Amino acid sequence: MLNIVWPIFIIISFSYAIFSGNLENLNASIFESTSDAVKLSISLLGTICLWNGIIKIASTTTMLDRLVKFLNPVIKFLYPEIREEKEIQKEISMNMVANILGLGNAATPLGLKAMRSMQKKNVKKDTLTNSMIMFIILNTASIQIIPTTVIAIRTSLGSRQSNSNCISSVDCYNLCSSSGGNMYKTIIEVQEKMIRRRKYVKNY
Amino acid sequence: MLKTINYISNLAMPLIILIIILYGVKEKNKIFDNFLEGAKEGLEIVLSIFPTLIGLFVAIGALRSSGIIDIITNLLLPILNLIKFPPEIMPLAILRPISGSSSIAVATDIMKNYGVDSQLGMIASTIMGSTETVLYTIAIYTGCVKIKKTRFVLAVALLADFVGIIVSIIACRIFL
Numbered sequence: 001m002l003n004i005v006w007p008i009f010i011i012i013s014f015s016y017a018i019f020s021g022n023l024e025n026l027n028a029s030i031f032e033s034t035s036d037a038v039k040l041s042i043s044l045l046g047t048i049c050l051w052n053g054i055i056k057i058a059s060t061t062t063m064l065d066r067l068v069k070f071l072n073p074v075i076k077f078l079y080p081e082i083r084e085e086k087e088i089q090k091e092i093s094m095n096m097v098a099n100i101l102g103l104g105n106a107a108t109p110l111g112l113k114a115m116r117s118m119q120k121k122n123v124k125k126d127t128l129t130n131s132m133i134m135f136i137i138l139n140t141a142s143i144q145i146i147p148t149t150v151i152a153i154r155t156s157l158g159s160r161q162s163n164s165n166c167i168s169s170v171d172c173y174n175l176c177s178s179s180g181g182n183m184y185k186t187i188i189e190v191q192e193k194m195i196r197r198r199k200y201v202k203n204y
Numbered sequence: 205m206l207k208t209i210n211y212i213s214n215l216a217m218p219l220i221i222l223i224i225i226l227y228g229v230k231e232k233n234k235i236f237d238n239f240l241e242g243a244k245e246g247l248e249i250v251l252s253i254f255p256t257l258i259g260l261f262v263a264i265g266a267l268r269s270s271g272i273i274d275i276i277t278n279l280l281l282p283i284l285n286l287i288k289f290p291p292e293i294m295p296l297a298i299l300r301p302i303s304g305s306s307s308i309a310v311a312t313d314i315m316k317n318y319g320v321d322s323q324l325g326m327i328a329s330t331i332m333g334s335t336e337t338v339l340y341t342i343a344i345y346t347g348c349v350k351i352k353k354t355r356f357v358l359a360v361a362l363l364a365d366f367v368g369i370i371v372s373i374i375a376c377r378i379f380l
Contacts, residue, residue: 001354002259002343009263017270025269033265036305037257041250049246054224056242057235061227101216112249112348119349127353128346133360136345140336140361141368150333153312157320 044108051109055094064090071096078138079131088117092135099139111139249348256347260340264303273298290373292324296331301365304337323376330372335365 017026058064068075068086071093082088091114098107118132119125128136228235267273277294284291292314300307311328318324338361346354 001346001358002256003352005339005358006259006263009267013263013266013270013272016272016275017266020271022269022271025271026266029265029269030262033261034258036265037254037261040261041254041257044253045247045250048249049243052246052249053239053241053243054221056238056245057228057233058224060233060238061224061231063224063227097220106217106220108344109246109249111345112253113245115345115349116249119351122349124353126351128351128355128357132345132351133355133357136342136357137360137364139345140338140341141364150329153308153315153332154320154329157312157315 047105048109048112051106052113055091055110055113058094059087059090064093067093067097078134081129081131082118082121085117085121088114088121091117095135095139107139111135252350253344253347256343260343264306264339268299268303268306290324290327292318293327293331293369293373296328297369300331300335300369301338301362302340304340307332307337327373327376330376331369334372335368338362338365 014026017023065086068089072089074096075089075092076083079089079092082092091110095107095110095114098110114135115132118129118135122129122132225235228238273295276298277291280294281291283289284294296307296310296314299310311332314328315325320329338358342354342357342361346352346357
């Protein structure tokens with residue numbers, strides 16, 4: 001994917017900047033971006049190591065087994081391919097909980113851990129499996145009940161409605177739109193599966 | 205109400221860690237050894253996503269600073285008017301899937317200029333709450349396992365963001 005998207009971004013923006021004479025901004029942004037990436041990696045290093053450690057502790061207890069049991073219907077529906085993989089299910093459930101609570105800092109490390117575990121079971125090492133795609137999509141869908149960043153911005157700008165009214169309405173839209181998005185994804189996922197099954201039947 | 209929500213969101217993380225540690229103590233595991241083992245693995249994960257981050261940030265930074273986003277918005281203006289899509293929201297809609305920090309900046313700008321509690325302000329907030337930085341998420345999730353063939357994941361994720369944006373606009377128009 002990035003093999004296509006990345007050069008497109010670079011070519012479009014660099015040539016437009018040269019064409020419009022906007023070169024000073026472009027030069028500044030190149031160096032700014034690299035140092036931004038380093039800053040982000042350093043802060044990620046902290047949270048990722050912390051949460052990896054925490055999940056390791058959790059995975060040795062029976063606590064995650066309970067969580068998996070609780071979320072089992074959802075996980076079974078979303079990830080039919082990993083029905084037998086208890087370890088992966090544990091990591092996915094932790095990621096789900098972090099996402100729903102709006103803990104972005106925790107959700108990413110937990111998600112990356114789950115991706116690595118799924119990769120271990122992946123037959124084609126260079127291609128995403130269906131479960132991985134579902135997992136990535138659910139992580140990009142931003143299913144959160146408390147949109148912490150937005151609330152912070154709105155309060156700092158002195159929103160008169162950053163009381164119950166505003167938050168519940170933001171929440172309502174949030175749920176509404178993310179569920180809308182999820183429906184689309186499920187449809188596409190199901191379609192993909194049907195195509196695969198058809199191919200499978202044809203082959204045998 | 206705001207205080208309660210703040211309290212809950214502040215409580216979530218410490219509470220989760222506390223529960224996990226308590227469970228570990230109860231079941232008499234070697235908690236710190238386990239922690240170290242996990243944390244060491246974290247180092248590897250960061251190393252594997254670092255090159256992706258550098259490449260992505262440079263491309264997105266260039267896209268933002270070159271001013272191409274304004275040109276795209278202007279080109280799309282007639283279509284936007286036709287479907288009654290608020291043109292003020294367009295830069296946010298374009299930036300949201302590719303860059304988290306710049307979409308926050310744009311959303312804050314919209315809220316400042318048109319008022320936090322105005323319809324546009326509410327739309328911007330709702331979009332920020334209901335979408336995610338698709339490109340970044342996909343890049344680091346696939347980068348950490350070194351997967352090149354991503355199949356249709358980008359298309360579906362962009363579709364989800366698109367649905368999020370459209371539903372945000374419709375919902376704000378209906379409820380406000």
